[in-house]
Amino acid sequence: MNIPSLQDTVSADEWQLRVDLAACYRLIAMYGMSDLVFTHITARVPGPEHHFLINPYGLMFDEITASSLVKVDGQCNKVIPSQFPVNPAGFVIHSAIHEARHDVMCVLHTHSRAGIAVSAQKGGILPISQQSTFVLASLAYHDYEGVALRDDEKARLQADLGSANNLVLRNHGLLVCGKTIAEAFLSMYILENTCRIQIDAQAGGELITVDPRIIEGATAAAKAVTVGGPGALVWPALIRRLDRLDPGYRT
Numbered sequence: 001m002n003i004p005s006l007q008d009t010v011s012a013d014e015w016q017l018r019v020d021l022a023a024c025y026r027l028i029a030m031y032g033m034s035d036l037v038f039t040h041i042t043a044r045v046p047g048p049e050h051h052f053l054i055n056p057y058g059l060m061f062d063e064i065t066a067s068s069l070v071k072v073d074g075q076c077n078k079v080i081p082s083q084f085p086v087n088p089a090g091f092v093i094h095s096a097i098h099e100a101r102h103d104v105m106c107v108l109h110t111h112s113r114a115g116i117a118v119s120a121q122k123g124g125i126l127p128i129s130q131q132s133t134f135v136l137a138s139l140a141y142h143d144y145e146g147v148a149l150r151d152d153e154k155a156r157l158q159a160d161l162g163s164a165n166n167l168v169l170r171n172h173g174l175l176v177c178g179k180t181i182a183e184a185f186l187s188m189y190i191l192e193n194t195c196r197i198q199i200d201a202q203a204g205g206e207l208i209t210v211d212p213r214i215i216e217g218a219t220a221a222a223k224a225v226t227v228g229g230p231g232a233l234v235w236p237a238l239i240r241r242l243d244r245l246d247p248g249y250r251t
Helices: 013-032 088-100 113-120 130-136 153-161 183-204 212-216 216-224 234-245
Strands: 040-044 052-054 068-070 106-110 139-142 166-169 173-178
Touching: 013 040, 013 052, 013 068, 013 106, 013 183, 013 234, 040 183, 040 216, 052 088, 068 130, 088 106, 088 113, 088 173, 106 183, 106 216, 113 183, 130 183, 130 212, 153 212, 173 183
Parallel strands: 139 166
Antiparallel strands: 040 052, 040 106, 052 068, 106 173, 166 173
16 A cells, blocks of 8 residues: 655654554554454544544554554544545544543554453453453443444443443443553453453353452552553553564554
8 A cells, every 4th residue: 555654744743643553553453352444543632623543444453554544633524634534433432532531542442252242241341350350440331322323322422431441332342541542552451351351261160259349459559560650561562562573553
């Protein structure tokens, strides 16, 4: 694909955001959380305009580059011309959250096999693993309303999410919010593995649940082991791995 570089067109801050978001797409693909071209990760562009970056609809996640990301406004109008369309369902979900949660820079949504399996379970996320304790400390649920194409669903999505950072979309998939792209990726990695562990554990014998008092202290425990904030230790290592394998996401 011939995609012109935008590095000299956008600000240095936006370019770094684009590089990090393209890296996040590649990592979601690498760790088996993509669904062909059908899910989405967005990042709010700094500034008063309320613009955000979203994937070019039609590209696989391992094809996405910094310059191919589409910049849109709150009405899904392209701010910078792009040859690619935007997934309308992705816009509805992400614009709703960016509109309501000004503390959030990145919103990450997946349709993983384990995530959908758990989203279809009446009990939802169960307190049966260390990973689940971090998720349960900030978790909400949103009932399935069909493919998210209607603007009237936005208010219900916003109300259900509230101040939580992890959202199970019933019969649909998973969603996380993060103050940074690194934080959002780490949150999704933990949420996805929470679901994989749960499905695996349910195939065995009787489950042992975690003491609720441990869940109450999970946020403090997470801060203690993530020096410098969520993703601060992990993200640089992930970027080094991507650069060893294929630095093409940076273009």
